[in-house]
Amino acid sequence: MGLHILGTGSFTPDGTLTNEDLTKFIETNDEWIRTRTGISVRHVATGEPTWYMGAEAAKSAIDAAGIDPAEIALIIDTTITQDYCTPSMSCIIQRETGAVNAACFDLNAACSGFVYAMDMAHRFLKTEPDSKYALVIANEQLSRITNYEDRSSCILFGDGAAAAVVEYKEDTLYSSHLGADGTGAKYLFAKSALPDSPFVDEEKLSYEWHDFSSAPEGNYSHGMKQDGKEVYRFATHAMPKAAKAAADKIGFELGSLDKIVPHQANIRIIETAMKNLKLPMEKVVVNIKQHGNTSSASIPIALDEAVRSGEIKRGDKICLVGFGAGLTYAAIIMEY
Numbered sequence: 001m002g003l004h005i006l007g008t009g010s011f012t013p014d015g016t017l018t019n020e021d022l023t024k025f026i027e028t029n030d031e032w033i034r035t036r037t038g039i040s041v042r043h044v045a046t047g048e049p050t051w052y053m054g055a056e057a058a059k060s061a062i063d064a065a066g067i068d069p070a071e072i073a074l075i076i077d078t079t080i081t082q083d084y085c086t087p088s089m090s091c092i093i094q095r096e097t098g099a100v101n102a103a104c105f106d107l108n109a110a111c112s113g114f115v116y117a118m119d120m121a122h123r124f125l126k127t128e129p130d131s132k133y134a135l136v137i138a139n140e141q142l143s144r145i146t147n148y149e150d151r152s153s154c155i156l157f158g159d160g161a162a163a164a165v166v167e168y169k170e171d172t173l174y175s176s177h178l179g180a181d182g183t184g185a186k187y188l189f190a191k192s193a194l195p196d197s198p199f200v201d202e203e204k205l206s207y208e209w210h211d212f213s214s215a216p217e218g219n220y221s222h223g224m225k226q227d228g229k230e231v232y233r234f235a236t237h238a239m240p241k242a243a244k245a246a247a248d249k250i251g252f253e254l255g256s257l258d259k260i261v262p263h264q265a266n267i268r269i270i271e272t273a274m275k276n277l278k279l280p281m282e283k284v285v286v287n288i289k290q291h292g293n294t295s296s297a298s299i300p301i302a303l304d305e306a307v308r309s310g311e312i313k314r315g316d317k318i319c320l321v322g323f324g325a326g327l328t329y330a331a332i333i334m335e336y
């Protein structure tokens with residue numbers, strides 16, 4: 001019933017945005033950001049498109065897996081910062097990787113996207129016995145939709161990408177739980193950029209909940225807006241809920257996990273969620289200090305770094321768990 005990760009890869013752009021850099025354009029300081037979020041620096045793209053970051057991560061994952069890209073049957077790309085409405089990021093990544101036999105589509109579940117996509121890949125491979133491999137990519141350029149006039153949110157986000165090549169495997173540990181609460185859509189959103197068309201009336205399109213008094217509009221009317229406290233509250237409950245639900249489905253004891261790879265949104269969210277799960281922080285993969293929150297890319301970047309550093313080893317029982325805009329939540333328990 002399981003999923004086997006053959007290889008992972010990641011890509012982080014060269015540009016960096018330190019806490020010190022942020023003090024040059026918003027009223028903040030390194031100490032506040034570090035103690036309230038755990039973040040010191042984020043990576044930001046320096047001109048490369050989102051698809052490029054995803055393609056680099058995908059090539060690295062294919063390399064690590066040691067497979068022929070022509071044997072990839074499915075590509076799922078997950079992002080909230082796609083370069084185009086169409087074509088999909090996954091089609092462009094197919095072009096870049098030579099995965100010529102793959103079906104391709106994109107998935108948007110915000111920061112839960114990678115976990116959602118891995119589970120979709122599992123379901124696809126399970127029901128298509130002739131399909132050998134799936135490639136799952138998460139690539140995000142949050143610097144494009146971050147409101148750099150809103151000090152309570154712009155300190156959080158960064159850019160990056162990561163990918164995994166997976167195959168279906170019988171008789172191995174696997175369980176998942178995916179969910180959403182659409183009533184919380186208003187707590188974290190970014191409006192789509194609208195075309196200059198005679199049929200678009202931006203006034204009529206603006207719902208009242210599009211405005212948070214704490215989030216300045218400025219030149220960022222399509223930038224991300226969030227009610228940090230509501231999202232925080234949701235996250236600390238949603239991640240434990242998703243992990244417990246996945247464990248309960250198969251009678252798995254969460255205490256026997258070797259590693260947990262949570263969405264890297266805020267170190268305090270991670271600590272509270274782990275306290276709720278009664279799991280020690282030593283079991284948690286944390287890289288938020290160097291990356292900030294890279295939305296759907298955050299879990300697979302952390303996974304790839306942990307695999308490459310030896311923090312996660314073959315045979316480890318791991319849990320990938322996230323939450324995000326939507327509001328969404330998702331967890332997978334599996335063996336690495």
Ligand code: UT7
Pocket residue numbers: 027028029032033036037111151152153155226227228229231232235265266293295323324325
């Ligand atoms: O992928 C999901 C993405 N979103 C999240 O995960 C967001 C979840 N929420 C959070 O991580 C936290 O709510 C934040 C980091 C966004 C905010 O932390 P907080 O501890 O909830 O701070 P707060 O909003 O309660 O603000 C406390 C104080 C306020 O000042 P007063 O009213 O007490 O005088 C803010 O104006 O901190 C002030 N503040 C700042 N000060 C320095 C807010 N942002 C900053 C800042 N630097 N960057």
